[in-house]
Amino acid sequence: MNHQKSEALFAKACRYIPGGVNSPVRAFANVKEIPLFVDHADGAYLYDVDGNAYLDFICSWGPMILGHNHPLLVNGMEEVMRKGISYGLCTPDEEHLAKLICDAYRGMDMVRMVNSGTEATMSAIRIARGYTKRNKIIKFEGCYHGHSDCLLVKSGSGALTFGTPTSPGVPEDMVKHTLVCRYNDLASVKEVMEQYPDDIAAVIIEPVAGNMGVVGANASFLKGLRALCDEYHSVLIFDEVITGFRLAYGGAAQYYGITPDMACFGKIIGAGLPVGAYGGKKEIMSCVSPCGPIYQAGTLSGNPLAMHLGTLLLDYLKTHPHLYTELADKGHYLKTGIEKLLQEKGLPFQVHQCGSLLTLFFTDTAISSYDEVKTCSQDMFTTYFHTLYEEGILLAPSPYEAMFLSDAHTKEQLDYVLDKIALALDKVKRL
Known part of the structure; x- marks a missing residue:
C-alpha cells in the first residue's frame, strides 16, 4: 500500500x-x-x-x-451542536445518562462523570481511600488503569514487595502505597491482606484484562476477591473502561454475576467522544464533594456532546x-x-x-x-x-x-x- x-x-x-x-x-x-x-x-x-x-x-x-x-449517532448532530458545544454547566442529558448507567450496572447507586478513563480510575482510588481512611491499594500486574502516578507501577520482586514506578517522572513516594499482585492468583492477594489487615483501601482490577491481550479473570478468582474485600472492609473496584457496555450491557459485573463496590467507565459511554465515569454504592459516592469532604472536579465533565451521544448509544444498547x-x-x-x-x-x-x-x-x-x-x-x-x-x-x-x-x-x-x-x-x- x-x-x-x-x-x-x-x-x-x-x-x-x-x-x-x-x-x-x-x-x-x-x-x-x-x-x-x-x-x-x-x-x-x-x-x-x-x-x-x-x-x-x-x-x-x-x-x-x-x-x-452510524446514523443513530450522526443524524441530527449538527442541530445539537448549534445549541452549543460546551457550557460548563448542567444539562438534562447528564441526568439521563447517569440514570442509564446506574440502572444497567449491579450495585451502582450514583455516578460522577469525568473526561477520561484515567481520570475515572484516579478519582475512584481517591474516593476509596477517603471513604476507608486507608492509604494502600492492590493492583495486578498486566492490568492498565491509566497513567495517574499511583497506578503507573510495575511489580516488585514478589507480591509483598511494593511496586516501583513504571515511568520516569513518577516519584517512588507516589507508589509506595501500591502493592502489585499476580492476576488470577488469589493466594497472592490473601497474603497481602493478611500482612496489612487494616491498611488496604481498595483492590482495583480489570475483570477482563484488555491491556495484556484479552485475559479473563477466573470466576472463582473474582469471587475470592469479593469475599476478601468484604472480610477486610476494602473497596473492590472494577475497571470497566474497556468492558463496560461492551462485554455485556451491565459489563463484566453482569457477565460474571459479581457486584463490585465501585466501577469505572470510559470511551463507550460517550459513543467515542472523550469521556469517563466512576460510581458505586451510595454510602461511598456520598463522600464526594459537594455532598461530602472528598474533592474531585472537572470543568468540562459532562460535556453536552458526549452526554448526548452517550445517551443515544446506551438507550439503543438497552433496547437491542x-x-x-x-x-x-x-x-x-x-x-x-x-x-x-x-x-x-x-x-x-x-x-x-x-x-x-x-x-x-x-x-x-x-x-x-x-x-x-x-x-x-x-x-x-x-x-x-x-x-x-x-x-x-x-x-x-x-x-x-x-x-x-x-x-x-x-x-x-x-x-x-x-x-x-x-x-x-x-x-x-x-x-
Missing part, C-alpha cells in the same frame, strides 16, 4: 508533537511502521489520507460498537439486547476459525475471546497472567500484523491489545479476514 501522505504528515507532526503522536499506542513503532493518518471512517471500514481502505478492528479502542458513522449475542457469536466464529487454522498448520498458539474481544497470543504457554503473556513472540506478531495490514486489515499495532468487533462487521468480512490470517500464519511459520 502507498503511505506517502501519512509519511509526510508524520514528519511534520514530529516537529511539534512528541514522537509525532498524542498517545504512544498510535505510534506503530512496535511493528516498525509509521503511524496511520485517518481521513474518515464508515461502517466497518477506516480510510487513511492516502485513500487506503482497512477493515477496522481497533474501533477507536472499543467504543465503536455499532461501527463508524440481541446485539450482544450477535457480537459474541462473531467473536466465537472468528476464534474457532483461527483455532482451526492453527491446528491445520501445526502452530501451538493461544486464542482468547470474551464476547466481542479477541487476542491471538504467539506462544505455546497457557495464559492466565502477565508472566505467561510475556512469553509471546514480538517478531511473530510483527510479521502477522504486516501481512494483514498490507491486505487491508487493521489490528492494534501491539501483541498486547484486544481485537474489537462491531455490529458493522459481517460474516463475509470475517471470512475474508480468516483467509488472510491463513496467509499471515504461513509467513509466521516460516520464521
Whole structure:
C-alpha cells in the first residue's frame, strides 16, 4: 500500500508533537511502521489520507460498537451542536445518562462523570481511600488503569514487595502505597491482606484484562476477591473502561454475576467522544464533594456532546439486547476459525475471546497472567500484523491489545479476514 501522505504528515507532526503522536499506542513503532493518518471512517471500514481502505478492528479502542458513522449517532448532530458545544454547566442529558448507567450496572447507586478513563480510575482510588481512611491499594500486574502516578507501577520482586514506578517522572513516594499482585492468583492477594489487615483501601482490577491481550479473570478468582474485600472492609473496584457496555450491557459485573463496590467507565459511554465515569454504592459516592469532604472536579465533565451521544448509544444498547449475542457469536466464529487454522498448520498458539474481544497470543504457554503473556513472540506478531495490514486489515499495532468487533462487521468480512490470517500464519511459520 502507498503511505506517502501519512509519511509526510508524520514528519511534520514530529516537529511539534512528541514522537509525532498524542498517545504512544498510535505510534506503530512496535511493528516498525509509521503511524496511520485517518481521513474518515464508515461502517466497518477506516480510510487513511492516502485513500487506503482497512477493515477496522481497533474501533477507536472499543467504543465503536455499532461501527463508524452510524446514523443513530450522526443524524441530527449538527442541530445539537448549534445549541452549543460546551457550557460548563448542567444539562438534562447528564441526568439521563447517569440514570442509564446506574440502572444497567449491579450495585451502582450514583455516578460522577469525568473526561477520561484515567481520570475515572484516579478519582475512584481517591474516593476509596477517603471513604476507608486507608492509604494502600492492590493492583495486578498486566492490568492498565491509566497513567495517574499511583497506578503507573510495575511489580516488585514478589507480591509483598511494593511496586516501583513504571515511568520516569513518577516519584517512588507516589507508589509506595501500591502493592502489585499476580492476576488470577488469589493466594497472592490473601497474603497481602493478611500482612496489612487494616491498611488496604481498595483492590482495583480489570475483570477482563484488555491491556495484556484479552485475559479473563477466573470466576472463582473474582469471587475470592469479593469475599476478601468484604472480610477486610476494602473497596473492590472494577475497571470497566474497556468492558463496560461492551462485554455485556451491565459489563463484566453482569457477565460474571459479581457486584463490585465501585466501577469505572470510559470511551463507550460517550459513543467515542472523550469521556469517563466512576460510581458505586451510595454510602461511598456520598463522600464526594459537594455532598461530602472528598474533592474531585472537572470543568468540562459532562460535556453536552458526549452526554448526548452517550445517551443515544446506551438507550439503543438497552433496547437491542440481541446485539450482544450477535457480537459474541462473531467473536466465537472468528476464534474457532483461527483455532482451526492453527491446528491445520501445526502452530501451538493461544486464542482468547470474551464476547466481542479477541487476542491471538504467539506462544505455546497457557495464559492466565502477565508472566505467561510475556512469553509471546514480538517478531511473530510483527510479521502477522504486516501481512494483514498490507491486505487491508487493521489490528492494534501491539501483541498486547484486544481485537474489537462491531455490529458493522459481517460474516463475509470475517471470512475474508480468516483467509488472510491463513496467509499471515504461513509467513509466521516460516520464521
